[in-house]
Structure formats: structure tokens, C-alpha cells
Amino acid sequence: MxxxxxxxxxxxxxxxxxxxxxxxxxxxxxxxxxxxxxxxxxxxxxxxxNAIAQGLALSKTTTISIVMSEKLFGYNGKILNGLMDVAKIYNYNIMFHTTSRGITRMQDVIESIIKTRTDGVILFNDNFSEDELEVLQEYQIPMVVVGSKIGDTKLENVGNTYVDFEKMAYDLVNSYFEKGVEDITLLEDRLNASMLAELKKGVDKAFAERGKVFTQYVPYDESFKSSYVFLTEHFKKHAPSKLVIASRDSQAYAVLNACQEAGYKIPEDIELVCVNNNKYLTMTKPHISAYNIPEYDIGAVSMRLLTKMLVHDPSIKDNISIEMGYSFIPRGTTK
Amino acid sequence: MxxxxxxxxxxxxxxxxxxxxxxxxxxxxxxxxxxxxxxxxxxxxxxxxNAIAQGLALSKTTTISIVMSEKLFGYNGKILNGLMDVAKIYNYNIMFHTTSRGITRMQDVIESIIKTRTDGVILFNDNFSEDELEVLQEYQIPMVVVGSKIGDTKLENVGNTYVDFEKMAYDLVNSYFEKGVEDITLLEDRLNASMLAELKKGVDKAFAERGKVFTQYVPYDESFKSSYVFLTEHFKKHAPSKLVIASRDSQAYAVLNACQEAGYKIPEDIELVCVNNNKYLTMTKPHISAYNIPEYDIGAVSMRLLTKMLVHDPSIKDNISIEMGYSFIPRGTTK
DNA sequence: CAGAAAAATGTAAGCGATTTCAAAATAAAA
DNA sequence: TTTTATTTTGAAATCGCTTACATTTTTCTG
Incomplete structure (x- = not known):
């Protein structure tokens, strides 16, 4: 044929x-x-x-690579939706890459991004190292990092969309300080290390400003099947504090269930806030208060930014960072 | 440069x-x-x-397209993991396509699959029509359909990996018949229409064999924010039956919560089985009994099958279907 | 209606690889 | 040491498209 x-x-x-x-x-x-x-x-x-022949003739593939950690997969559905929709509008194809501890290292991903002559890349911020990304620079492939803030960088041609988790945590803690609550716990989340780091910075800062040291940081051992099981056990032994900040739905569930078993009342004795809103938080009793992050928009804005970078839009000079807002949704676990 | x-x-x-x-x-x-x-x-x-130049010279891109409906996104994380891992092993790149009601029609996706000269495609079974896929045939692009069974087809070069949901439902219903339970409800799921259709076939068949007609099929209106809200309301008005089969976690939650509010005891008065196991089902009280589907394996097997088709492995002749097993995990919502 | 200007089309050189076939280099045989 | 067989290499065509530049056609002017 x-x-x-x-x-x-x-x-x-x-x-x-x-x-x-x-x-x-x-x-x-x-x-x-x-x-x-x-x-x-x-x-x-x-x-x-034939897009391949076109790609060769034009040195341009109208293809964008999305790179995310395998474990983050189920959690970023809406962001992906935003990314895909906008990519579709501008007629970009999407190459999808995942990184995982064992099988796929970042380096391999970069290698194939280069080989396939992808025009640009969307990278989910998950503790990558700048060195790994340097090769992309040589090829002048624009990149936008989505998720949390990237600090100063020597990299060029990189955009960033982020939610200011540090501020979120800082404000939250301060608002409880003002109510006289100082007994606050933050739960670790291995799934999204960069987000957690920002949160912790915010909490630390708030404590430091009051001349206190924040200590109630609950890590969990990865050997446990899930943070849920671990945290539930943990809180049966150690009474939680007045305010618990969870970064994921399953953690919030754990706190809720553990407290109920231990006989604490929520929100009377203990308040609970989850940093990532999703539908599961409204399936509990009481519903769990949470911060809502505009996931779809994050995706859409990130992709739009990248498309602008790709056509050298004059409004894009230097590395540009876009802060995405968030809102607090009070529900049954806060007073 | x-x-x-x-x-x-x-x-x-x-x-x-x-x-x-x-x-x-x-x-x-x-x-x-x-x-x-x-x-x-x-x-x-x-x-x-330069993979593009290679692609042109070889008429072969070592790229595989994955096509899935946007709404299924968050639910197929593990399947995707399986797909990606195996693709990585065989050095295939992945192009990712989503379909959604408004923005992206299947036809557009097919169009770009052809333009980009993808070597093969993985298609999540979600009520596509054969006609749409015919173009792929002309280009002789092999495809494997994953999720549920595809019936007889005039298409060539298509593989299939599936879980036999019909049998699952049939056996489940029969086992309850044997216990004397005939009052059974199946909950609709718009998210995964093809899976649901299979389930319904199984239930219908079991009823028909006993000379009965199955009627307790609960649909839900898409205008509701989620099946959860709708079903919770529904079950406050209509008492559920002795056995409720839910196809998704949120539905199972709805049943559980509605029953608790209405004063029914689970599993004493009502038993509940969810067709898709996930971690959320163990965060309730009681934990929800479920069928476990080997999601990762489904992905891995599907991709492996496709890679074989791509190299015209002699063991692959005609369209080949692979049935994936499943297992029942009894937990607190069944006796 | 001739000549100039403008618009439409065609020719041919890339883009960066693979691969066939011929030529050159090396090894083996006489 | 020739001659022949075998390995290695290189020259050039090809994959399917874009585009600068040349050429042809059409339209406009005076």
C-alpha cells in the first residue's frame, strides 16, 4: 500500500x-x-x-513534551486537562514522559526529548536538579516548570507557574496564632516534595516570627503501604494538635478517622485543613475544609505560556513566573 | 547555534x-x-x-499513541504506568491524546495520529465507533484496545486486552441468588460506559436464566455535580436493595453514607460491592469489598502486545484478545 | 496594445538521516 | 607475489516536505 x-x-x-x-x-x-x-x-x-517530513524541513515538530513523575500521575488529572486543551487549541502534539525511581531516569527522558526534537517542554516540579536540565539549554528548548516555585536559576528560557504554598501556610498558621492556637501539626507528603517544602517554609517562618520553633512535623515511613495507614496508627498513639494541616486527601481521612476512633471531636477539639481540594473531601462526615487550587487553570496557563515562548512572543522576555491564586473552602473540619 | x-x-x-x-x-x-x-x-x-530524520528515512517513528477520554484521566493512572514502563523497555516514545466532548473529537485525534506517522495506537475502550477507526486501517496502523471486550469487528490489526466484566457480574449475581438474595441493584457509571454495559449484560443474563427480569438499574443525571451527591439523595428516598453493585469508589461511598444516615446496617441489612478496587475503599468504616483489577498488568500486557504486533511477531496472527483476571477482595461490606 | 509591475507558479536545494551498490582495503589462497 | 575472496568504506539516491529564487502568467498603465 x-x-x-x-x-x-x-x-x-x-x-x-x-x-x-x-x-x-x-x-x-x-x-x-x-x-x-x-x-x-x-x-x-x-x-x-506527513508531519515527520514537515518536521525535518522546518526543524520544528509542533510537539511539546510533558514530563511528570509516575507517582504523581493520578493526582494531576485536571492540570493535564488544562494542558491538553490549550495544546489542542494551538495544534501542538503532546509527547508524554514519566520518570520513576527505578526504570526511567530524568536523563533518559531528556535524551529522548532531544532526539525527538520536541519544540518545548512542560515539567512538573518534583525535585529535579538543574544540572540534568542543562542539556536542554544547549538545544535552546524552552521549558515551563509547573507546580511550585523555582528559585533563582542560571537556566534560561524557563517559565514557571506556581501556587505560593509558602504564603498559604504562613497565612494559615498566623490566622490560628491570632485565635490563640499554637499547637499545630504539618503532615509530610512524599508524593509532592517540592510543594511540601514550600509549606514547611511558610510554617517555619510564621513560628520564627513569633520567636518559636515549629516541631510538629509528622513524617511517615515509606515502607508503609500508604500514609493513611501510618497516620491512622500514629494518631492513635500521639494525640494530634489543635490544628492539623494535611497535604493530601488520604492524610486528611487518616486524621479524621483516627480522631473519631480516639474520641476527639472535629472541629471542636481539633481542626483539620487539607491543602489540596478534591471531591473525596466532601464524602466524609464532616466534610473536610481545604484550599482549592485552580488545577485546570494551572495547566492551561502553563501551556499558553509555553506556546508564547515558542513563538518568541515579545511580551516574554527573561524567565517569567506566573503566580496562580487559590482560595480557602471552609467546610466542617474548621470552626 | x-x-x-x-x-x-x-x-x-x-x-x-x-x-x-x-x-x-x-x-x-x-x-x-x-x-x-x-x-x-x-x-x-x-x-x-535526529529522530525526525530517522523517522523520515525509515518510515518508522518508534512512537506509539495513547488515546483516552479526558474524563477517564484520573482513573487510569496505574494502567498508564504499565503502558509507560513497557514502552520504555522497548524504547518507544509516547504521544498522548485525549478526547473530550467539546474540544477534541475522535476524528481530530485520528487525524493527528496519521499526520505524525505514529507506529501504533493504544486506545482506551470508551464507546468509539468502528467507522472512525477505519482510517487507521488504511494506514495499517496496529492498535490495541484496552479496558473491556470488543466484539466481532471487521477491523484488522487490532488487539484487545480486557477484563470479563460480564462474567464478573454474572457470577456475583448468581452467588447471591444461591444465598437466596434476589433484591439486587446495579449503579450506572457514565465514566466508563463500556465497562458498565458489560456488567449489565452479566446481571441481565443471570436474571434471565432464572426467568426474572432485572430492573434495579439506577442511572444518574449528569447534571448533578457528581454521582456521589445524586446517589446519596437517591438512597435517602429509595431504600437500596439487599445487594448494591457500585462501579466506582464515589458511588460506593454514596451508598455507604446514605445507608448510615437512613439507619440501615452494612453489611447486615445491605451488602455493597465495588467493581473497581482502590485505596479509598479502605478508608471507610467498614472497608468496602471490591473486585481487584490488575491495572498495572493491563497496561503492561497491552503495550507488550502492541510491540509484538509492530514487529509482526509470528505468534500474532489475526486479531488477538487477551483476558485479564481479577479477584474479589472481601472486606467489611459483604457478609 | 506594448511594456512594466504584480501575482502566481515552478525549479531545485536543503532538512538529517538510511541504505543500495560500487569501490577500496584487507585477508586468504595459489 | 599474484590473484581472488572477503571486509570495510564511500558515493549517491531516497524519504516527503518547505522555501528562496527564477520564471511564467496576469493585470495595470499610459
Whole structure:
């Protein structure tokens, strides 16, 4: 089965390939009647331009790579939706890469990004190291890092969309200080280390400003099947504090269930806030208070930013960072 | 910044491009000392073969497209993990496509699959129509459909991995018949229509064999924010039956919560089984009994099958279907 | 209606690899 | 040491498209 090429179309329409190419890319120079003739030939033969050949000719693949850690997979659905929708609008194809501890190292991913001559990359911020990314610089592949803030960097051509988790935690803790509550716990989350680091910074800062040291940081051992099991056990032994900050739904569940078993009342004795809103938080009794993060928008904005970088939009100079807002949704676990 | 091409390497190593190409593809013909010389040149220049050019020359992109419905996103994380891991092993790149009601129609996806000359496709079974897929046939792009069973098809070159949901439902219902329970409800799930259709077939069949007609099929209105809210309300009004089969975690939660509010005891008065196991089912009280589906394996097996089809493995003739097992995990919501 | 200007089309050179076939280098045989 | 067989290498065509530049066609002017 011979595949239809631009040459076949040219012959069918009795023009040169150049002309066919022009109508494909709707160049304005071609005359209306020949455009129609070519269009019909394309239709008739069912011709579909070969993006690979185009890519080679143009040194441009209209393809964007998304890189995320395998474990974050189920959690970033909405961000992905935002990314995909905007990519679709601008007609970009998406290459998908995952990193995982054992099988796929970041380096391999970078390697294949380069080999496939991807135009740009969206990278989920998960403790990557700058050194690994340097190769991308050599190839001048623009990148936007999504999730949490990246600090100063020597890298060029990198955008960033983030939620200010540090501020979120800082404000939250302060608001409880003002209510006279100082007994506060933050739960570790291995799934999203960079987010957690920001949260912790915020909490530490708030404590430091009051001349206190924050200590109630509950880590959990990864050998446990899930943080849920671990935390539930933990809180049966150690009474939780007045305010518990969870970073994920399962942690919030754990706190809720452990407290109920231990006979603590929520929110009377203990208040609970989850840093990531999702539907599961409204399936408990009481519903769990949470911060809502505009996930879809994060995806959409990130991709839009990248597309601008790709066409060297004049409004994009230097590395640009976009802060995404968030809102608190009070529910049954806070007073 | 000029990118390094095979030509640069050739000059550096003082050989022709042909030779460089040979060492890249470890052709056995090249002599050891020149191989080393070329290798060094590659190293020195940091040369990375251009996959696009290779793709053009070979009519082969070593790229596989994954197509799934946007809404299924968060639910298929583990399958995706399996797919990605195996793709990595065989060095395939992944193009990712989502379909969604408004923005992205299947046809557009197919169009870009063809344009990008993807070697094969993994399609999540979600009520696609055969007609849409016919174009892929013309281009002889192999495909494996994952999720649920596809019936007879005139399509060629399509593999299938599935869980026999029909049998699952059939056996489940029968086992309750044997215990004397005939009052059974199945909850609709719009998220995974093809799975639900299979389940319903199984239930219907079991009822039909006993000369009964199955009626307790609870649909839900999509205008509701989530099935959870709807079902919770529903069950406050209509008492659930002796056995409720939920197809998703949130549905199971709804049943559990509604029953608790209405004063029914689980599992004494009502038993509850969820068709898809996940971690959330062990965060309730009682834990929810469920069928465990080998999601990771489904992904891995599907991708492996596709890779075999791509190299025309002789063990693959005609369309091949692989049934994946499942197991029941009894927990607190069944007696 | 000739000549100039503008618009439309075609020619041919890339883009960066692979691969066939011929030529050169090396090894084996006489 | 020739001659012949075998390995290695290189030259050049090819994959399917874009585009600068040349050429042809059309439109406009006077």
C-alpha cells in the first residue's frame, strides 16, 4: 500500500509540489481556482501531510513534551486537562514522559526529548536538579516548570507557574496564632516534595516570627503501604494538635478517622485543613475544609505560556513566573 | 547555534556519513578501530541522532499513541504506568491524546495520529465507533484496545486486552441468588460506559436464566455535580436493595453514607460491592469489598502486545484478545 | 496594445538521516 | 607475489516536505 505524498497530489491537480505545499500551509499567494483544484485533489486522494517530513524541513515538530513523575500521575488529572486543551487549541502534539525511581531516569527522558526534537517542554516540579536540565539549554528548548516555585536559576528560557504554598501556610498558621492556637501539626507528603517544602517554609517562618520553633512535623515511613495507614496508627498513639494541616486527601481521612476512633471531636477539639481540594473531601462526615487550587487553570496557563515562548512572543522576555491564586473552602473540619 | 548532525560527526571522525550511521545503528560490518573513532567523535561533539530524520528515512517513528477520554484521566493512572514502563523497555516514545466532548473529537485525534506517522495506537475502550477507526486501517496502523471486550469487528490489526466484566457480574449475581438474595441493584457509571454495559449484560443474563427480569438499574443525571451527591439523595428516598453493585469508589461511598444516615446496617441489612478496587475503599468504616483489577498488568500486557504486533511477531496472527483476571477482595461490606 | 509591475507558479536545494551498490582495503589462497 | 575472496568504506539516491529564487502568467498603465 503506497502512501499518498504531496507529489501524488501535485500530479493529480496538475501543479507543482510547491503549489500543493502552499495550499496546505495556506499561503496567500495561490490563486483561488488552483487552490480549489488542489483542495479537491487532496480530498480525492485522502492526502494527509506527513508531519515527520514537515518536521525535518522546518526543524520544528509542533510537539511539546510533558514530563511528570509516575507517582504523581493520578493526582494531576485536571492540570493535564488544562494542558491538553490549550495544546489542542494551538495544534501542538503532546509527547508524554514519566520518570520513576527505578526504570526511567530524568536523563533518559531528556535524551529522548532531544532526539525527538520536541519544540518545548512542560515539567512538573518534583525535585529535579538543574544540572540534568542543562542539556536542554544547549538545544535552546524552552521549558515551563509547573507546580511550585523555582528559585533563582542560571537556566534560561524557563517559565514557571506556581501556587505560593509558602504564603498559604504562613497565612494559615498566623490566622490560628491570632485565635490563640499554637499547637499545630504539618503532615509530610512524599508524593509532592517540592510543594511540601514550600509549606514547611511558610510554617517555619510564621513560628520564627513569633520567636518559636515549629516541631510538629509528622513524617511517615515509606515502607508503609500508604500514609493513611501510618497516620491512622500514629494518631492513635500521639494525640494530634489543635490544628492539623494535611497535604493530601488520604492524610486528611487518616486524621479524621483516627480522631473519631480516639474520641476527639472535629472541629471542636481539633481542626483539620487539607491543602489540596478534591471531591473525596466532601464524602466524609464532616466534610473536610481545604484550599482549592485552580488545577485546570494551572495547566492551561502553563501551556499558553509555553506556546508564547515558542513563538518568541515579545511580551516574554527573561524567565517569567506566573503566580496562580487559590482560595480557602471552609467546610466542617474548621470552626 | 548550529546543531550537530551526522555530517559533523563524519568530518570529525574522518569517515563518511554512511559509516557514522552504521555505528549508530550498530551494524556489525564496521571495523573495531573505526567504530571507536566514530564513537569518540560522537562523544566529543555531543551528537544526538535526529529522530525526525530517522523517522523520515525509515518510515518508522518508534512512537506509539495513547488515546483516552479526558474524563477517564484520573482513573487510569496505574494502567498508564504499565503502558509507560513497557514502552520504555522497548524504547518507544509516547504521544498522548485525549478526547473530550467539546474540544477534541475522535476524528481530530485520528487525524493527528496519521499526520505524525505514529507506529501504533493504544486506545482506551470508551464507546468509539468502528467507522472512525477505519482510517487507521488504511494506514495499517496496529492498535490495541484496552479496558473491556470488543466484539466481532471487521477491523484488522487490532488487539484487545480486557477484563470479563460480564462474567464478573454474572457470577456475583448468581452467588447471591444461591444465598437466596434476589433484591439486587446495579449503579450506572457514565465514566466508563463500556465497562458498565458489560456488567449489565452479566446481571441481565443471570436474571434471565432464572426467568426474572432485572430492573434495579439506577442511572444518574449528569447534571448533578457528581454521582456521589445524586446517589446519596437517591438512597435517602429509595431504600437500596439487599445487594448494591457500585462501579466506582464515589458511588460506593454514596451508598455507604446514605445507608448510615437512613439507619440501615452494612453489611447486615445491605451488602455493597465495588467493581473497581482502590485505596479509598479502605478508608471507610467498614472497608468496602471490591473486585481487584490488575491495572498495572493491563497496561503492561497491552503495550507488550502492541510491540509484538509492530514487529509482526509470528505468534500474532489475526486479531488477538487477551483476558485479564481479577479477584474479589472481601472486606467489611459483604457478609 | 506594448511594456512594466504584480501575482502566481515552478525549479531545485536543503532538512538529517538510511541504505543500495560500487569501490577500496584487507585477508586468504595459489 | 599474484590473484581472488572477503571486509570495510564511500558515493549517491531516497524519504516527503518547505522555501528562496527564477520564471511564467496576469493585470495595470499610459
Amino acid at each position: 503506497k502512501r499518498i505524498t504531496i507529489y501524488d497530489v501535485a500530479k493529480e491537480a496538475d501543479v507543482s509540489l510547491a503549489t500543493v505545499s502552499r495550499v496546505i500551509n495556506d499561503s496567500s499567494v495561490v490563486r483561488e481556482d488552483t487552490r480549489i483544484r488542489v483542495q479537491q485533489a487532496i480530498e480525492k486522494l485522502g492526502y494527509k501531510p | 548550529k546543531r550537530i548532525t551526522i555530517y559533523d560527526v563524519a568530518k570529525e571522525a574522518d569517515v563518511s556519513l554512511a559509516t557514522v550511521s552504521r555505528v549508530i545503528n550498530d551494524s556489525s560490518v564496521v571495523r573495531e578501530d573505526t567504530r571507536i573513532r566514530v564513537q569518540q567523535a560522537i562523544e566529543k561533539l555531543g551528537y544526538k541522532p
